[in-house]
Amino acid sequence: xxxxxxxPLAPKSYPDLPAIAGVRFATAExxxxxxxxxxxxxxxxxxxxxVAGVVTRSKCSSAAVDWCKxxxxxxxxxxxxxxxxxxNAFTGIKGQKSVELTADIAAKALGCAPNEIFIASTGVxxxxxxxxxxxxxxxQMATRLDDGPWMDPAKAIMTTDTFPKLSGATVEIDGxxxxxxxxxxxxxxxxxxxxxMLSFVFTDMAVSAPVLQALLVKHVAxxxxxxxxxxxxSTSDTLLAFATGKAEGxxxxxxxxxxxxxxxxxxLRDVLFDLAIQVVRDGEGATKQVSIHxxxxxxxxxxFRIAKAIADSPLVKTAIAGEDANWGRVVMAVGKxxxxxxxxxxxxxxxxxxxxxxxxxxxxxDEAATSAYMKGEDLELTVGLGLGEGRATVYTCDxxxxxxxxxxxxxx
Amino acid sequence: xxxxxxxPLAPKSYPDLPAIAGVRFATAExxxxxxxxxxxxxxxxxxxxxVAGVVTRSKCSSAAVDWCKxxxxxxxxxxxxxxxxxxNAFTGIKGQKSVELTADIAAKALGCAPNEIFIASTGVxxxxxxxxxxxxxxxQMATRLDDGPWMDPAKAIMTTDTFPKLSGATVEIDGxxxxxxxxxxxxxxxxxxxxxMLSFVFTDMAVSAPVLQALLVKHVAxxxxxxxxxxxxSTSDTLLAFATGKAEGxxxxxxxxxxxxxxxxxxLRDVLFDLAIQVVRDGEGATKQVSIHxxxxxxxxxxFRIAKAIADSPLVKTAIAGEDANWGRVVMAVGKxxxxxxxxxxxxxxxxxxxxxxxxxxxxxDEAATSAYMKGEDLELTVGLGLGEGRATVYTCDxxxxxxxxxxxxxx
Numbered sequence: 001x002x003x004x005x006x007x008p009l010a011p012k013s014y015p016d017l018p019a020i021a022g023v024r025f026a027t028a029e030x031x032x033x034x035x036x037x038x039x040x041x042x043x044x045x046x047x048x049x050x051v052a053g054v055v056t057r058s059k060c061s062s063a064a065v066d067w068c069k070x071x072x073x074x075x076x077x078x079x080x081x082x083x084x085x086x087x088n089a090f091t092g093i094k095g096q097k098s099v100e101l102t103a104d105i106a107a108k109a110l111g112c113a114p115n116e117i118f119i120a121s122t123g124v125x126x127x128x129x130x131x132x133x134x135x136x137x138x139x140q141m142a143t144r145l146d147d148g149p150w151m152d153p154a155k156a157i158m159t160t161d162t163f164p165k166l167s168g169a170t171v172e173i174d175g176x177x178x179x180x181x182x183x184x185x186x187x188x189x190x191x192x193x194x195x196x197m198l199s200f201v202f203t204d205m206a207v208s209a210p211v212l213q214a215l216l217v218k219h220v221a222x223x224x225x226x227x228x229x230x231x232x233x234s235t236s237d238t239l240l241a242f243a244t245g246k247a248e249g250x251x252x253x254x255x256x257x258x259x260x261x262x263x264x265x266x267x268l269r270d271v272l273f274d275l276a277i278q279v280v281r282d283g284e285g286a287t288k289q290v291s292i293h294x295x296x297x298x299x300x301x302x303x304f305r306i307a308k309a310i311a312d313s314p315l316v317k318t319a320i321a322g323e324d325a326n327w328g329r330v331v332m333a334v335g336k337x338x339x340x341x342x343x344x345x346x347x348x349x350x351x352x353x354x355x356x357x358x359x360x361x362x363x364x365x366d367e368a369a370t371s372a373y374m375k376g377e378d379l380e381l382t383v384g385l386g387l388g389e390g391r392a393t394v395y396t397c398d399x400x401x402x403x404x405x406x407x408x409x410x411x412x
Numbered sequence: 413x414x415x416x417x418x419x420p421l422a423p424k425s426y427p428d429l430p431a432i433a434g435v436r437f438a439t440a441e442x443x444x445x446x447x448x449x450x451x452x453x454x455x456x457x458x459x460x461x462x463v464a465g466v467v468t469r470s471k472c473s474s475a476a477v478d479w480c481k482x483x484x485x486x487x488x489x490x491x492x493x494x495x496x497x498x499x500n501a502f503t504g505i506k507g508q509k510s511v512e513l514t515a516d517i518a519a520k521a522l523g524c525a526p527n528e529i530f531i532a533s534t535g536v537x538x539x540x541x542x543x544x545x546x547x548x549x550x551x552q553m554a555t556r557l558d559d560g561p562w563m564d565p566a567k568a569i570m571t572t573d574t575f576p577k578l579s580g581a582t583v584e585i586d587g588x589x590x591x592x593x594x595x596x597x598x599x600x601x602x603x604x605x606x607x608x609m610l611s612f613v614f615t616d617m618a619v620s621a622p623v624l625q626a627l628l629v630k631h632v633a634x635x636x637x638x639x640x641x642x643x644x645x646s647t648s649d650t651l652l653a654f655a656t657g658k659a660e661g662x663x664x665x666x667x668x669x670x671x672x673x674x675x676x677x678x679x680l681r682d683v684l685f686d687l688a689i690q691v692v693r694d695g696e697g698a699t700k701q702v703s704i705h706x707x708x709x710x711x712x713x714x715x716f717r718i719a720k721a722i723a724d725s726p727l728v729k730t731a732i733a734g735e736d737a738n739w740g741r742v743v744m745a746v747g748k749x750x751x752x753x754x755x756x757x758x759x760x761x762x763x764x765x766x767x768x769x770x771x772x773x774x775x776x777x778d779e780a781a782t783s784a785y786m787k788g789e790d791l792e793l794t795v796g797l798g799l800g801e802g803r804a805t806v807y808t809c810d811x812x813x814x815x816x817x818x819x820x821x822x823x824x
């Protein structure tokens with residue numbers, strides 16, 4: 001298969017993220033699947049670092065996900081190992097052994113306990129992962145940990161991504177600067193619960209594990225869990241957040257009632273949201289990003305389900321690819337969501353352009369203006385249900401020949 | 413847009429269906445949207461005919477669906493009007509008026525009450541349908557009703573279909589021959605609840621409306637509601653069954669306890685299933701038909717939801733298009749279904765070839781044999797969950813460039 005071209009929605013430039021006190025990393029070429037590129041990331045955390053995480057709800061989660069689930073309740077992290085090219089998913093008892101061996105090797109290299117090591121794997125499903133390959137590699141990496149550049153870990157975790165994904169925020173707390181850096185990877189097999197597929201966020205703020213977990217769960221709902229590329233959910237989706245507490249002059253954040261929790265939470269949300277949108281913009285074959293807003297639903301949850309039905313509809317997504325303001329297909333998707341909806345109260349807008357109102361084509365519908373709008377790269381689609389106050393937004397991309405080529409063109 | 417080529421999965425020949433006593437029809441070119449082809453069907457039933465039906469569960473159902481819903485409880489039919497090219501869906505109060513006018517015109521033409529007329533429309537959503545166009549047309553059609561050929565109604569109801577869909581069965585009951593004929597249309601926007609999009613079945617057997625309804629509901633579950641092309645559900649899906657009672661020498665079927673109910677029901681099921689499979693085989697862009705069998709689930713309903721998750725997965729469907737036995741994607745789809753599943757008990761077969769067992773690649777997995785199997789046009793995929801006795805089958809097709817071309821290539 002020919003190389004996949006970089007997404008037309010890729011960022012024009014990348015942020016130069018600052019060092020995070022207490023976080024040091026290295027990347028390497030372990031040769032798990034790829035050649036001539038880094039495919040393994042080792043991150044070391046200073047003692048006292050806390051961890052929180054959200055993982056896939058797949059009933060067939062990978063061995064690495066199971067490992068993280070088992071160790072997250074401990075709330076303590078000293079290391080993170082991520083490999084790309086092999087997801088170590090659906091590899092039976094071999095997969096579990098492979099994860100245990102990886103944790104042992106990393107723990108020895110970093111001088112900590114295996115259950116303080118977090119692990120994520122991404123790539124092919126069903127192929128046994130030979131963790132022995134990490135043996136010399138992780139030891140060697142541990143000798144050259146550094147605090148930058150952040151482009152390196154962002155690149156090492158890529159699979160079918162066409163661009164690396166980084167985001168950062170700084171926020172003033174207690175008169176000091178607190179930093180949050182994040183990286184992510186993901187392009188296909190992306191849908192809520194979780195959609196990452198992988199994302200790692202690092203801060204020098206001291207945040208207790210329960211508070212970090214609560215903030216992560218809150219803000220993942222409107223970021224990674226509000227995006228969909230193709231409605232498919234990975235067996236490996238993992239979002240982990242690490243807090244080193246090494247920012248000087250900042251008291252630990254140990255309660256959600258602490259007013260600083262909201263300030264820190266908003267900055268965390270900005271980073272998560274930015275990374276999630278980058279994943280959508282790298283959606284396989286994507287040529288347009290679409291924000292699907294649903295308002296006037298009977299509840300926020302109902303609005304979300306309707307927005308997701310629209311965002312996942314192949315007919316809506318192909319119409320957007322064709323720059324066709326096909327609101328009939330939007331009505332179809334609203335109808336199939338199974339949520340309360342009254343056909344004759346529906347309104348639909350593309351951007352600011354009202355195309356349908358009260359169950360029929362809007363008076364004054366301007367086909368030329370709507371067609372012109374649809375040629376844009378960033379589209380807003382708003383559905384008003386007229387039933388209540390519930391609202392939600394889901395972010396997606398169009399469905400193009402590119403998606404079929406990437407996922408189905410093996411025969412050539 | 414260029415003409416869509418006929419599906420490679422189209423039947424090699426079409427059945428020459430016999431007349432059904434008490435059913436007479438005509439087709440015409442009303443010019444609703446298409447030119448140089450028939451786009452309206454009028455069917456007249458002799459007095460005493462019963463009717464049953466299953467319609468879309470869309471919350472935004474079309475005006476014609478609402479009309480059928482309102483009149484099905486009456487259980488009596490004298491006429492059926494079907495038009496193609498305009499679905500009369502999401503057309504507000506105009507849509508309702510249009511349906512009422514159509515029923516009035518047809519009732520006058522056939523000499524019956526408007527609520528004995530059933531109506532179905534298919535085609536573009538959101539465009540008002542000018543029922544005035546039916547005025548002279550239906551009157552004229554009523555003067556030339558005939559009992560054949562059945563290819564005519566099958567063709568008149570087509571939209572993006574690439575071939576007409578007909579099926580028939582005869583069954584001996586009370587020593588006499590009872591006939592069931594059916595027609596269907598549908599190609600995209602096909603998913604359970606209902607997937608037809610339109611299908612009409614006719615029998616000369618006398619079957620009371622409640623019995624006909626019960627048999628229809630029972631057998632639609634394993635036919636039209638067990639197929640999916642693209643997971644999208646139409647606002648217009650309608651399946652209607654009409655029983656004229658004009659078969660000579662056959663006593664009326666008025667109870668499900670009557671042993672003839674099962675005999676008749678099986679024949680009805682054969683016709684519904686044949687038509688449903690034809691819809692899948694005319695799936696937009698389809699090059700392969702796939703039967704997804706799930707067994708060993710905790711219940712039949714659970715098995716069905718897992719089979720549907722697999723059948724709807726874009727990643728599974730593109731892999732099949734690419735003739736790739738990508739069982740990793742099948743595991744992913746099982747995992748995202750949200751139903752009970754134990755990764756380490758899963759087995760997966762393509763045809764008779766075991767590819768995965770007990771949570772990992774099967775010993776003796778034969779890549780060459782599996783690749784050869786995937787080149788076939790009719791594929792069987794079986795997932796064993798190893799948890800219970802629940803089983804279900806869902807029928808689908810692959811996802812190809814053809815689907816994108818048909819639904820998204822407006823820009824050219």
